Amino acid sequence: MTKIPLPGTPVRGSKSGSPIMALLDLLGRRWAMGVLWTLCDGGVATFRQLQERCETISPSVLNARLKELRAAGLVDHNGKGYVATDLGQELYTHLEPMGDWAKKWALTLKD
Amino acid sequence: MTKIPLPGTPVRGSKSGSPIMALLDLLGRRWAMGVLWTLCDGGVATFRQLQERCETISPSVLNARLKELRAAGLVDHNGKGYVATDLGQELYTHLEPMGDWAKKWALTLKD
DNA sequence: TAAAACCGCTACGGCTATCATAGCAATATT
DNA sequence: AATATTGCTATGATAGCCGTAGCGGTTTTA
Numbered sequence: 001m002t003k004i005p006l007p008g009t010p011v012r013g014s015k016s017g018s019p020i021m022a023l024l025d026l027l028g029r030r031w032a033m034g035v036l037w038t039l040c041d042g043g044v045a046t047f048r049q050l051q052e053r054c055e056t057i058s059p060s061v062l063n064a065r066l067k068e069l070r071a072a073g074l075v076d077h078n079g080k081g082y083v084a085t086d087l088g089q090e091l092y093t094h095l096e097p098m099g100d101w102a103k104k105w106a107l108t109l110k111d
Numbered sequence: 112m113t114k115i116p117l118p119g120t121p122v123r124g125s126k127s128g129s130p131i132m133a134l135l136d137l138l139g140r141r142w143a144m145g146v147l148w149t150l151c152d153g154g155v156a157t158f159r160q161l162q163e164r165c166e167t168i169s170p171s172v173l174n175a176r177l178k179e180l181r182a183a184g185l186v187d188h189n190g191k192g193y194v195a196t197d198l199g200q201e202l203y204t205h206l207e208p209m210g211d212w213a214k215k216w217a218l219t220l221k222d
Numbered sequence: 223t224a225a226a227a228c229c230g231c232t233a234c235g236g237c238t239a240t241c242a243t244a245g246c247a248a249t250a251t252t
Numbered sequence: 253a254a255t256a257t258t259g260c261t262a263t264g265a266t267a268g269c270c271g272t273a274g275c276g277g278t279t280t281t282a
Contacts, residue, residue: 002267002268006220007213007216007217007220008217008220012141012142012145012167013142013145013165013166013167013168014166015166019210019213019214019216019217020148020209020210020213020214021145022213022217023209023212023213023216024144024145024148025145027138027139027144028138028139028140028141028142028143028144028145029139029141029268030123030139030140030239030268030269031123031124031139031269032139033135033138033139034123034124034132034135034139037131037135046228046229046230047229047230047231048228048229048230054124055124055125055126056123056124056270056271057124057270058269058270058271058272059230059231059232059271059272060231060232060233060269060270060271061268061269061270062231063230063231063232064268064269072216072220073216073219073220077230087216087219090212091209091212091216094205094208094209094212097205098131098134098202098205099130099131101134101201101202101205102118102130102131102133102134103130103131105118105130105134105183105184105198105202106118106119106130106133108184108198109117109118109119109183109184113238113239140239141239141240141268142240157257157258157259158258158259158260159257159258159259167241167242168241169240169241169242169243170242170243170259170260170261171239171240171241171242171260171261171262172239172240172241173260174259174260174261175239175240188259
């Protein structure tokens with residue numbers, strides 16, 4: 001079982017666990033942002049639906065990321081499936097503009 | 112040598128390499144956002160200065176991330192040291208608000 | 223009521239990424 | 253000529269990730 005990075009506990013880049021470093025540690029794991037993105041972008045989803053939406057994620061990693069995101073209060077599981085919490089949605093509003101930025105980025109790289 | 116995720120090439124979560132998935136793959140690597148953050152937040156830095164600022168990053172990983180970020184056009188090296196490009200700075204403007212958000216997040220988790 | 227499908231996972235073995243530490247060749251400084 | 257600084261690279265250990273298979277439980281279908 002992996003250690004879950006939370007503010008106030010030692011994380012990568014900050015022994016005291018500064019909030020931003022804890023966040024970057026949390027999100028800087030394979031599929032962490034992808035799962036949050038997929039969940040916010042597509043709405044409620046069961047474990048297996050999430051798996052499908054992510055196309056190539058393995059269940060063990062999906063499970064690990066979900067545990068972390070839940071512990072961080074970004075994702076929750078109501079009886080029906082996994083959902084982003086208000087906190088998670090709020091973080092997503094910062095993530096979302098990166099979608100448009102990425103398109104521009106793709107064009108820039110063509111030259 | 113690791114494959115560098117760029118839009119248009121197969122990446123995690125998208126075989127066609129959709130821009131956002133390429134970006135999430137690029138940034139979803141250990142220290143990727145941390146390096147960009149540290150560089151933008153603290154200004155130009157030599158390899159070793161970056162290493163110090165990141166506190167616990169190993170030179171091999173720093174080197175790997177720098178290669179990727181340079182290939183992605185987010186970071187560059189002028190004779191003096193490493194710098195974020197205009198593109199990199201622009202992406203950072205989307206990253207930066209997460210700093211404040213993270214502080215709020217830290218408070219929320221205390222309850 | 224029995225079969226089929228779906229639920230959230232977990233186990234496994236193999237590969238890749240990351241880690242900390244040491245050190246090297248080249249240039250700049252003293 | 254010696255020292256310090258530059259950007260890395262080598263190494264060997266550990267942790268993370270991958271794909272596949274499948275389990276025990278609930279819900280839906282025939």
